[in-house]
Amino acid sequence: MKNLLYIGNKLSKHGVTPTTIETLGPLLEQEGFNICYSSSKKNKSLRLVAMLYTVFRFRKADAVLIDTYSTTNFWYAFGTSQLCRVLRIKYIPILHGGNLAFRLHQNPRICKMIFKNSYHNVSPSLFLKEQFNTLGYKNVIYIPNAIELHNYPFLARIKASPNLLWVRSFSRIYNPMMAVQVYYELKKTYPLATLRMVGPEKDGSLVEAKQKAKDLDLDIHFTGKLSKLDWIKISKESDIFINTTHFDNMPVSIIEAMSLGLAVVSTNVGGIPYMLEEQKEALLIPDNDVEKMVDALKSLIESQVLFTELVLNSRQKAEQFEWVKVKLSWMNILK
Structure with missing residues (x-):
């Protein structure tokens, strides 16, 4: 895989603390990956539209990385992952939400649609990996957050x-x-x-x-x-x-x-x-x-x-x- 699409909240230019999309993405680029990013739209509805459009536009990508959170932004992961399924693109949710374990219980059917059909699920936390494993999600790989x-x-x-x-x-x-x-x-x-x-x-x-x-x-x-x-x-x-x-x-x-x-x-x-x-x-x-x-x-x-x-x-x-x-x-x- 060389050509990647990275879906997440790329919002530091709006005064928000940089998230993983703005730290992991450049590190992967240093390793030779070609990465397209979405989205930096401040408005949440427009951001979702931009994410979905970008998935469709770059449907020839080798894989899609999806920063996955537990609150409102959880629905970005749902929408983009399901479009990936329709377009038959490999996608990899990166599990960030501290309260994602709650989502697994609150929205089990939707979570299965996202996480059971992914290429891999990447958890930066052993805690979340354990929570997912307990509920039957075995395709979870632990990769911690990194710094230089x-x-x-x-x-x-x-x-x-x-x-x-x-x-x-x-x-x-x-x-x-x-x-x-x-x-x-x-x-x-x-x-x-x-x-x-x-x-x-x-x-x-x-x-x-x-x-x-x-x-x-x-x-x-x-x-x-x-x-x-x-x-x-x-x-x-x-x-x-x-x-x-x-x-x-x-x-x-x-x-x-x-x-x-x-x-x-x-x-x-x-x-x-x-x-x-x-x-x-x-x-x-x-x-x-x-x-x-x-x-x-x-x-x-x-x-x-x-x-x-x-x-x-x-x-x-x-x-x-x-x-x-x-x-x-x-x-x-x-x-």
Whole structure:
């Protein structure tokens, strides 16, 4: 297979955080694949139309990659996959949605139409692979999200300061309000603590977080969307990366934080415990448990040994997601 069509949300030019279509696609191009992309339309209805039209137009493609999510964008995967079936094109759903397991139960017939008829299903998460396998989907291949490690310079931190970094789109599914509440509680013990929150607005959560910070008189640095280079630069001013999400699959932002030498404290949801080992590579706490996250942060700040162990172990783990290694799995199914 040399000529590929990649279906997904290519929306970074509209201020949205780049998704896999804008990271995996260029990496595959570096390996010699010819790739056409769809779609960058901001309007969801027009985006679906553009995706369907592009599938028809490039029906001679060797295969179609389809970024597959669990919420509204799930229907893009349904529509394009069924057109691929009609046109007899091989298609490969890439399973991103942290709540796709719920879809398997809520829409079993539609899910079978998509995933039982695919050439392969690629899961970046062992959690989702297990969920699919349990329900009888055996054609699921685990290929983790990848990064180019040389783009993430490791900073050898000696001891943790109470300086926190949060990087994600401001969406309720990622629970940014928890980060605000955690920071408020942490400052009671460490008045000089800092919090930088990086990411674009998605559903009103940024406005809500800013208002909450104002109500609590917190000096949170909301940066908005930053380029990868810019947020890596400001990461040097922090020592701990906090992940507050309600649902998750295999967030690249955590891999990036691990690569940069930040200690990770995360909610223990979805694919996170399949990705990180508690007390070895990260500290994991229950969903939305502000008190436990604050306690975890305090333990990192107070224990240099724990902090150093987590940072070194997580950097070593991040090396497993280097593109040079991950690409071999992609080559196996595309060539």
